Amino acid sequence: MLGLFRDIAEEIVCAVDEQVDEEDLAALDGVVDVVQRFAHDSEAGCIERRLLWVTGLCSGRWVLRLDNDEVPGRELLTKLPALVEADDVLQYVLPCRWLFPDRGHYLGERPWSEDWHVRLVRNEPIALRFSGVLHSTFDGVEPLRFVELPFYHLDCIVNSRESREAKAARYEAILPGRETMPGWSVNNHYLPEKFQKEPSLQVPPEDISLIAKVLDGVASARSGRWDAATSQIAITPLEEIDRTWPLRRVSSDAYRATWLSVPHIEDLEARAPRRIYVEVRNDGTETWPYGAQLPAFRLGYRWMSSDGTAVIADGIPTAFTADVRPGETILQPMVVQGPEEPGEYRIQFALVHQDVCWFGEGPSFPLNVRVP
Numbered sequence: 516m517l518g519l520f521r522d523i524a525e526e527i528v529c530a531v532d533e534q535v536d537e538e539d540l541a542a543l544d545g546v547v548d549v550v551q552r553f554a555h556d557s558e559a560g561c562i563e564r565r566l567l568w569v570t571g572l573c574s575g576r577w578v579l580r581l582d583n584d585e586v587p588g589r590e591l592l593t594k595l596p597a598l599v600e601a602d603d604v605l606q607y608v609l610p611c612r613w614l615f616p617d618r619g620h621y622l623g624e625r626p627w628s629e630d631w632h633v634r635l636v637r638n639e640p641i642a643l644r645f646s647g648v649l650h651s652t653f654d655g656v657e658p659l660r661f662v663e664l665p666f667y668h669l670d671c672i673v674n675s676r677e678s679r680e681a682k683a684a685r686y687e688a689i690l691p692g693r694e695t696m697p698g699w700s701v702n703n704h705y706l707p708e709k710f711q712k713e714p715s716l717q718v719p720p721e722d723i724s725l726i727a728k729v730l731d732g733v734a735s736a737r738s739g740r741w742d743a744a745t746s747q748i749a750i751t752p753l754e755e756i757d758r759t760w761p762l763r764r765v766s767s768d769a770y771r772a773t774w775l776s777v778p779h780i781e782d783l784e785a786r787a788p789r790r791i792y793v794e795v796r797n798d799g800t801e802t803w804p805y806g807a808q809l810p811a812f813r814l815g816y817r818w819m820s821s822d823g824t825a826v827i828a829d830g831i832p833t834a835f836t837a838d839v840r841p842g843e844t845i846l847q848p849m850v851v852q853g854p855e856e857p858g859e860y861r862i863q864f865a866l867v868h869q870d871v872c873w874f875g876e877g878p879s880f881p882l883n884v885r886v887p
Contacts, residue, residue, distance in 0.1 A: 516583070516584070516586055516587075516729045517529060517543070517546050517547055518546050518582065518734060518737065518776075519586075519587060519592060519725060519728070519729070520565060520579075520587075520592070521737065521738055521739065522721040523544065523582065523592065523595055523596055524575075524579075524599045525575050526548045526549065526573065526574055526575050527546065527547040527548050527549070527632060527739060528547065528548065528549040528550075528569065528572050528573050529543055529547045529549070529550050530550075530551050530553055530565060530569040530572070530841075531551070531553070532551060532552070532553060533550050533552050533553060533555050533750045534555050534675075534764035535552075536679070537748075538790070540743055541743040542749070543739075543741060543743065543883055544737075544739075544741065544742060544743040545737035545738070545741070546737055546739045546741075547739045547741050548739050548740045548741055548747065549572055549741065550741050550748060550844070551569070551572055551748065551751060552748050552749070552750045552751065553565055553568075553569075553750065553751045553753075553756060554686070554750055554751065554753045554756070556740060556753060556842070559690065560632060560652075561647060561648075561649040561686075562582065563645075563647050563649060563650075564571065564647060564721075564735035564753075564756065564757070564760050564762075565641045565756050565760075566580070566647070566652075566653075567643060567645055567647075567759035567760070567761075568647055568751070568755070568756045568758075568759045568760075569642060570636075570638070571759060573638060573695065573779075574638075574884065575638060576599065576637065576638055577598075577599040577635060577637055577735070578635070578636055578638050578787070579595070579635045580634050580636075580652070580653075581634070581666060582706065584668060584669045584670050584673065585611075585666050585668055585669065586666060586667045586669065586722075586725055586726050586729050587612050587666045587667075587668065587725070588612075588664060588665045588666060588667065588719075588722045588725070589719070589721040589722055589724075589725055589789060590665075590830075591609070591664040591665065592725075594662075595635075598635060598662070598664075599635070603658060604637075604658045604659055604660050605636065605637045605639070605641065605642040605656050605657070605659060606633050606635065606637065606642055606656055606659035606660075607633070607634070607635040607636075607654065607659065607660050607661075607662050607664075608631050608632065608633050608634075608635045608659060608660070608661045608662070609631065609632055609634045609635065609662060609664055609665065609666060610630065610631050610632075610663060610664075611630040611631070611632055611665070611666060611667075611668050611702065612627075612630075612665045612666070612667050612668065613627045613630070613667075613668045613670075613671055613707070613812060614667050614668060614669055614671060614672045614718070614719075615671040615707045615711070615715055616671075616672070617673060618672060618709075618718070618723060618726045618727060618730060619717065619718050619723050620716060620717060621667065621715060621716055621717035621718055622707055622711060622715055622716075622719060623713065624704075624711070624712060624713040624717035625696065626696050626699055626704065627704060627707075629695070629696075630695075630704070631651050631661065631731055631768045632652045632768065633653040633655055633659070633846045634652065634653075634666070636653050639655060640838075642656050644656055644804075645761060645810055646761055646762075646808075646809060647760050647761040647762045648690060648762065649686060649689050649693075650686070650688040650690070650693065650701050654808075655717050656714075665722075667718070667722065667726060669726075669729075669730070670877055671705065671707055675732070676706070676708055679706060680705075680706060682702075682705055683700075683702035683703070683706060684702075686701075687700065687702050688700045690816075704753050705778055709807070717746060722883070725869055728741075743825060745821075758804065761808065761809035761810060762809060763810070765801055765810055765868065765871070766800060768799060768800040769799040769800050769868075770799055770866075770868070770872065770874035770875065771797075771798035771799040771874070771875060772795055772796065772797060772798055772866045772874065772875025773795065773796045773798055773875070773876075774793065774794070774795050774864060774875070774877030774878060775794040775795060775796060775844065776790070776791045776793060776794040777794075777864055777876050777877055777878045778791050778792065778793075779880060780851065780880075780881065780882055781882065782882065782884070782885055783851070783853040783882060783883075783884050783885070784853050784881040784884070784885050784886070784887045785853045785854060785855060785856060785857045785865055785884050785885065785886065785887055786852065786853055786854075786887065787852065787853050787854045787887060788850050788851070788853075789847070789850070789851050789852075789853075790848055790849070790850055791849060791850075791851055792846060792847070792848050792849075793814065793843060793846075793847055793848075793849055793864070793877075794845070794847070795814070795844070795845060795866070795877070796842075796843070796844040796845065797839045797840065797841050797842065797843055797844075797845075798841075798875075799841060800841055801841070802838050802839065802840045802841065803835055803838065803839040804835070805834065805835045805837050805838050805840055806834050806835070807834065808838075809854060810868060810871070811868060811869035812866060812867070812868055812869075813828060813832035813833060813834055813835070813866070813867050813868075814832060814833040814834075814835070814847060814849045814864075814866065814867075815832045815833075815865050815866060815873065816829075816830040816851060816862055816863060816864050816865065817829050817830060817862070817863045817873075818830065818854045818861075819860060819861040819862070819863055819864065820860070820861065821858075821859040821860060821861055821877070821881060822861070823861045823863070823879065827854060827860065828855070830851060830852060830862075831850065832867050832869060833847070833848075833849035833850055833854055835847060835849070836848075853884050854882060854884055856884070857884045857885055857886045858884055859881065859882075859884075860881070860882050860883075860884055861880065861881050861882065862880065862882050863876065863877075863879040863880055864876070864877035864879070865877060866876050
């Protein structure tokens with residue numbers, strides 16, 4: 516599959532699980548430019564843990580991601596050079612076609628027909644946002660384009676139903692309840708024998724030939740720089756990979772912040788929002804990402820009893836509008852919403868790592884909450 520890109524890619528990077536025997540890496544000899552082995556992940560159990568790490572190994576201006584059970588369509592290969600010449604988009608979204616019941620047919624009904632992925636991305640931090648959870652790919656960052664240039668998923672024709680049922684059960688245990696449409700588990704994709712209702716559609720002949728070339732092991736052009744005979748490949752440990760994984764455990768050294776300015780609020784209506792502008796410095800070791808990105812560091816506040824001895828309610832956290840790297844200061848709007856009931860309160864500002872902890876306490880002062 517990688518050899519199909521040899522005539523158009525400036526660089527081919529391949530990441531390989533350490534459980535693959537070194538002898539098997541000889542198949543990549545002369546095909547790829549960079550090979551990196553990584554520590555096996557028995558905890559998260561999914562490739563998404565490593566996506567940003569392996570993207571960081573790429574030096575090109577654009578990065579196309581494909582997994583080892585996927586094959587590009589002929590039109591994607593043909594138009595790829597023109598796509599990466601664009602200077603007005605950050606990403607392209609491509610359709611995934613699930614082959615079933617054979618290499619000449621694919622599932623054309625919902626939900627398989629709606630399986631679109633951000634796979635071609637500008638190799639810039641702003642375009643490389645990623646949640647890191649199972650079944651996720653790069654987050655959509657506009658401007659982006661949807662293009663009808665498919666790639667094909669081989670899983671349902673190369674693996675037995677029994678192995679796919681086991682995979683679906685394992686994935687459901689890792690991330691239960693995830694649906695692609697109401698009442699449909701994303702893991703049902705792997706079991707068309709149970710759920711297919713409409714006849715499969717015909718794969719275009721030019722794509723069948725590519726799929727056959729991959730499945731039958733026909734070698735493509737070989738001009739890569741990597742030489743299996745002379746290469747010594749170290750195994751990248753999970754600790755290094757996890758520095759780029761959004762779901763990583765954050766060190767306690769990350770939980771430091773200084774509030775430099777917060778406007779004093781004397782009164783507020785119950786349940787009413789008010790925008791204020793605060794200035795805060797990141798004194799920790801982790802970047803606070805903007806928007807909905809993970810780890811979920813946010814500006815927060817709490818409503819306390821008037822004497823400050825009891826927490827009445829947590830306020831609605833505010834996401835950052837730009838990344839705040841260690842040592843940086845940000846002037847940031849945040850919204851403070853009055854508690855449900857009027858009365859005398861004390862407001863306490865702090866940073867919050869959502870679902871983990873509060874840290875970096877800021878100003879605290881009494882505040883009268885009025886009847887709306």
